[in-house]
Amino acid sequence: xxxxxxxxxxxxxxxxxxxxxxxxxxxxxxxxxxxxxxxxxxxxxxxxxxxxxxxxxxxxxxxxxxxxxxxxxxxxxxxxxxxxxxxxxxxxxxxxxxxxxxxxxxxxxxxxxxxxxxxxxxxxxxxx
Numbered sequence: 001x002x003x004x005x006x007x008x009x010x011x012x013x014x015x016x017x018x019x020x021x022x023x024x025x026x027x028x029x030x031x032x033x034x035x036x037x038x039x040x041x042x043x044x045x046x047x048x049x050x051x052x053x054x055x056x057x058x059x060x061x062x063x064x065x066x067x068x069x070x071x072x073x074x075x076x077x078x079x080x081x082x083x084x085x086x087x088x089x090x091x092x093x094x095x096x097x098x099x100x101x102x103x104x105x106x107x108x109x110x111x112x113x114x115x116x117x118x119x120x121x122x123x124x125x126x127x128x
Contacts, residue, residue: 005076005126009064010035016065017042017124018075019053026061027053030069032103033124034094040124041083041091045110051120054080062124077127088121 009015015033018026029050034041040062044050054060063075083091095103110119 006035009033009062010040012064014065014067015042016063016069016071017050018061019050020057021053028069030065030067032095032099034091034098036090036094041094042122042124043091043095043119044122046118046120051082054122055082079125081123083121083123091121
């Protein structure tokens, strides 16, 4: 695996994750991202549409973007999978570390609103 691509995506502030509807229409969503070993980690609401789309179809495109989801680099093919609670917890810890006070406040607000089971991690593995 090309570590420079993983580093570039994992150190960026936002990752554009493009998943696909049942009819094949791509839907791009900007999310916070962390690097976790040889993969990227994303944290999101468990009942979000992107989670439903990824459960149905694991192939995605990922690439750097700005806050509004405007691509700032190449979009790369990848595979996404919903993680177990332990990995989701690891992603929360990494997000709190990377995004500082804003990350901690966002995680706290989410935990108060949804509880710990209301969010999931998504493991993103770049295609070879």
